[in-house]
Amino acid sequence: MHWQRARRHLARTSLALAGSALASGLAVLLALQLSACAPTDQLASLPSAAPGAREFNVAVLYYDYDDPYVGSIRTALSSDLAHAGVPYEEYDAGNSQSNQDQQVDQALQGGASVLVVNIVTSGNAEVADKVCLKAEAAGVPVVFFNRPVEGEGDEGAILDYYDDVAFVGTDPEAAGRLQGELIGTYLVEHYQEVDLDGDGRISYALFKGEAGNPEAIFRTKYAVERADEILEASGRPDLVYFDENSVDHYQLDLTGSWSAASAHDYMREDLLRLGQGRDGMIELVIANNDSMAAGAIKALQEVGYNLGTPGSTTIPVFGVDASATGRQLISQGVMAGTVSQDPDETAACMCSMVLNARRGQDLLAGLDAYPRDEKDGLSRAVFIPCSIFEPEPSGEGVADAGPDAAGASAGAAS
Template identity: 45%
Template sequence: MRKNRFAALLLAGALAAGMAGCGAQPQEESPGVAVSPSAQPELEAGKVAVLYYDFEDAYLSNVRESLDVSLEDAGLTYQDYDCANDQQTQDQAVDTALADGCSILAVNLVSSGDQQAAQAILDKAAAAGARVIFFNRPVEEMDQEGALLGAEAYRDMVAFVGTDAPQAGHLQGQMIGSYLLNHYDEVDRNGDGIITYALLQGEDDNAEAVYRTQYSVEDANLLLTQGGRPELIYFDPEGTHSFQVDESGAWSAEAAQAYMTDNLAEFNEAKGNMIELVICNNDEMAQGAITALQAAGYNTGDIGGKTIPVFGVDATPTAQALIAQGMMTGTVKQDHEAMAAAICQLAQASAGGAGLADAAASLVAGDSTYSLAEGLDNKIYVAYATFTVR
C-alpha cells in the first residue's frame, strides 16, 4: 500500500518540479525528479523547504500545522514535502527543493540516525550554498554525537532541533513507577504480587526509542524497589527481547494494535497471565494498544470497567482525549509548538544572514524551554514535560 503511495507521490512531484513554493497556503508537494547542480537556479533568501519523513506520523502532523503557521507569520516562503517514510524519496525532494531555489532546508530525516544519509543532504546543500535545519529525528549514531553537527566543514550551515533522548524515558519511568506505587493492588490483576508489562518500541536503532525503552523500565523499577515492591516482569518469558518493535519504523498505531491483539490471545485473565501494564514509545502506539484492549473488553472508559494502564509519549490531542476519558493513563509531552517555533526562528535568522550556531545561541538564551547539547553550539533540545496521570 505504501509503495503505491510512493509512486503517486513521485509522479505528482515530477509534474510539480520547478514550480515555486507558496506562502500562506502551501501545496503539500511530493519530491520530484533529481536536478543536476548545474541546472539549479539562484537560491532565494528566506525560501524554505520542509521535508517531513512521513505526513502520516501523528506527532509530526502537529509540528507541521504549527510550523506552517509560524513560517507564514514570519513572512517566509515555504513548501512542505511528504517523504512517505522513504529515504530515496527524501533525497529526491532535496534535489527538487534546491532546484526550486530554496535556501533553507528543514529536514526531518527518514533514516533516523543514519549519518551517511544526513551527510549526503548536507553535501548537496553546501554545494548549492543552502543551509540545513535537521529536526526531530537524530542525524548521528548514538555513540557519534557531533560527528556531523560539530564538523568544521559544515560550520554555521547546519543546526538540529530535537529533544534530549533519555529525558522522555526518565520522565515516563518516574511517572509509571509513581502510578504503580499508588495503585499496585489494582494493577496487579492476578494478585501474584508482580506486575507484568508489554512494551512497544517505535524503531530498532532510533535513539529516542532505545532510551525510552530503557529508562521507562529502569526508572520505574527503581521507584518500585525503593517502595518495597518487586521489579516489573516482561509478560512473555520466551520473548527474545523485552519489547516489540514496529518493523516499518513508523511507530504506528496499526503495528501496536496487531502486537497487542496477538499478545492478548495468549496472555489474558482467563489463563491467569494477563498483561497488566502497557508502555509505549509514543502516543500513536499507545492508541493502537488501547484499541486492542478495548476489543478485549478493557479501557472502555466506563466507570467500574476494567482498565490496563497505558503510558505513551508526545501528548498528542488524541492521547489527551483518551486520558480525559479514562482510557489511557499518562504521557510525556513533546512540545510540537516549541519545536516548530525553534525551527522557524532559526530559518528567519538564517534568512537575515546569521549563522545557525549564532542563531541557536540567541534562541536558547532567550527561552528556558530550550537548551544546547553539551559541547555543541548548534544542537537545540526542546524540553519534555509530564503531561498528566489519572
C-alpha cells in the same frame, strides 16, 4: 571517523565538477523538469532559474505527513513561517528515504535558501551526511528536526563537522525517564488494583517504535529503569516482562513508523496467546508514543478492557507526545498518562533559525536559552524540554479523537 572525511572530499569534488559542467544548461533543464511534473495550478508559482532572482524561501521536508506528532509540528511551523512572511514549500517523503533524497535534490534545484529536514532514516549519520553534502555544495544551511541524525558511536559526525547545520529535538533520555517517573508513581499509588493476578509483581508489554532511533532506544531503556527505581524505593519488586522467553523485552514496529496498527496487532496477538483470564495477564502497557498506546488500547477494548465504564477493568497504558489522541484517551479514562513534547516550541525554535539564516547570521544566534546536548558535547543540538502531561481537572481532549484514531502512524522522534 575517517570514512566521513574521505567520502566527503570525493563527494565535494564530484559535486563541484558536476556543477561547473551543468551550470549553463541548468536553468533550461530545471524549467522543463518542473513543467513536466508540476500540476497546472502550481506552474504560476515556479521559481525563476536566473541566479539571484528568487527571494528567500524555505524547503520543509517531512518524513511522513501521516505521523500525528510531526503533523502538529507541521501545523505550528507553517503558521510561524507564514506569520514571519517567509515563503516555504513542503514535501512529504511518505516514510521513504529514496523519496526524500529526490525531494532534497528538487528543493535545491528549485533555489531553496534553507532546508528544514525531518529525516526518514533516523540515527544514521551517513544518510544525513548525503543531505549535508548537497546543501553545502549549494551554500544552503540545514536544520534537522525531531528525528536524530546521528546514532550511538557517531555523535558529532554531522553536528560537529558542518558549520551551517543544526538539530532541534528532545533529549533522547528525558522522555524515557519522565515516562518511567509517571509509571513508577502511578504503580506505587495503584499497585493492588494493577496486580490483576495477585502474584505481587506487575507484568508489562512494551512497544518500541524504531530499531535504530535513539529516542526509541532510550525511551525503551529508561522508562522501565526509572519505574523500577521508584518501585524499589517503595519496597516493591521490579517490573517483569510478560514473555519470559523474550530476550529484547519489547516488540518492535518492523515498519519503523511507530504505528498504532503495529501495536494493535502485537497486543491482540499477546492477549490471544495469554488468554483473557487474570493468570499471566499483561497488567501494564508502555508505548514509545501515543499512537502505539492508542493501538494497544484498541486491542484491549476488543476483549473488554479499558472501556471507560463503571466496573470495567482498565490496564494502565502510558505513551509519549501528549498528542490530541493521547489527551483524549486520558480524558476518557482509558489511558493512564503521557509525556509532553511541545510541538509549538519546536516550531518556534526552527522558525528562529530560519530567520537567522535570512539575516545571514549563524543558525543558533540568539538561542542560548535553549538547552544543548551536553552529554555528547554537541553545541549545535538544541533540545526542547519535555514534561509530564498534566490534564486539566475537567479533562483535556479533542473532539472525535479516540481509540479508532489508532490506525494513524505515529510520532516521534517522533
